Amino acid sequence: MDVAAVLTIRTATAADVDPLAELLAQACVLDPVVAWLINDHALRYLTMHQFFTAELEFGVRHGIVDVVGHCDGVAIWYPHPFDRLLGAEHQRRRLRACGDRHGPYAHYTFTAGRVEATGRHHHLAFLAAAPWLRRQGIGSALLAAHHARLDRIGMPAVVEASSPRSQAFYLRNGYRIVRVAHLPAGGPPLWAMRRGGAPPDQPPMAAALRVG
Numbered sequence: 001m002d003v004a005a006v007l008t009i010r011t012a013t014a015a016d017v018d019p020l021a022e023l024l025a026q027a028c029v030l031d032p033v034v035a036w037l038i039n040d041h042a043l044r045y046l047t048m049h050q051f052f053t054a055e056l057e058f059g060v061r062h063g064i065v066d067v068v069g070h071c072d073g074v075a076i077w078y079p080h081p082f083d084r085l086l087g088a089e090h091q092r093r094r095l096r097a098c099g100d101r102h103g104p105y106a107h108y109t110f111t112a113g114r115v116e117a118t119g120r121h122h123h124l125a126f127l128a129a130a131p132w133l134r135r136q137g138i139g140s141a142l143l144a145a146h147h148a149r150l151d152r153i154g155m156p157a158v159v160e161a162s163s164p165r166s167q168a169f170y171l172r173n174g175y176r177i178v179r180v181a182h183l184p185a186g187g188p189p190l191w192a193m194r195r196g197g198a199p200p201d202q203p204p205m206a207a208a209l210r211v212g
Contacts, residue, residue, distance in 0.1 A: 007068050007069055007141055008068070008069055009068055009142065009145045011064075011065065011066065012059075012060050012067045012074070014057075016065075016067055016071055017053060017057055017060065018053070019071040020065075020067065020074050021049055021056055023071055023074060023128060023130055024052040024126060025045050025048040025049040025051075025052055026045070026130075027128035027131060029041065029044050029045050031162055031163060032162055032163050032188035033163075033187075033190070036187045036188055037098075047097075047098065050099070051094065052126075053097070054093045054096070054097040055093075055094065055125070055126070056076070057093075058093055059076045059125070062078075062086055063125070064076075064077040064078070064122075065077075066142055068129070068138055071130075072129065072130045073128065073129040073138040073141075074126070074127070075139075075143070075146060076125045076126045077123065077125065077146060077157075078123045078125055079120075079121075079122050079123075080117070080122070116192075117192065117194065120155065120156075121155065121157065122146070122155055122156070122157050122158070123159070124143075124146075124157060127139055127142060127159075140169075140172075143173050150196060151196060154196075155196070156194055156196045157195045157196060158193065158195075159175065159192075160191065160192055161190070161191040162191075163188070167191045167193070170195075171193075175193040175194060176193060176195070177191050177192070177193055178192050178193065179191075179192040180192070
């Protein structure tokens with residue numbers, strides 16, 4: 001059965017934070033960037049569960065969090081430019097959630113900042129499907145749902161791919177590579193990628209898109 005053809009995409013609520021944090025922590029334990037940040041596998045899951053709990057609590061209030069069904073997949077988006085005070089609070093929450101790994105995370109944010117997009121756009125911070133439902137179109141369906149909203153107003157989407165596999169996935173979904181940066185101490189690359197935008201004769205809407 002084609003799961004993507006029958007799934008329902010909805011806006012996340014506070015009640016979804018716990019199951020989505022578990023999903024994201026499970027999905028990212030083998031990610032090259034996460035492995036670079038946290039070498040110990042057991043500590044990696046616990047730290048990322050704490051990180052994603054804080055991320056989702058913030059995202060549900062200040063971002064756009066799309067969920068598939070009963071928390072089988074999730075996409076977390078943030079409209080940019082972001083309020084500076086909220087952005088600073090966001091980074092503080094992330095650093096606190098990293099605990100003893102806040103130092104490597106600070107290196108990550110510095111490197112990611114070097115490839116950060118400018119101008120109005122929506123940033124895909126995190127995208128994941130439940131491990132037992134991968135390769136069934138859930139990630140592509142989540143992207144398509146938000147891309148349709150963005151295309152109506154000529155708003156570009158940006159993401160940083162953290163592995164060759166995710167880079168290939170985003171290429172298949174209409175993104176192009178615009179910059180590449182490497183994390184320090186022999187760390188993995190980050191591919192800054194971009195999709196869409198306003199046609200030449202149609203500037204983006206002044207207001208950032210919000211849904212839900």
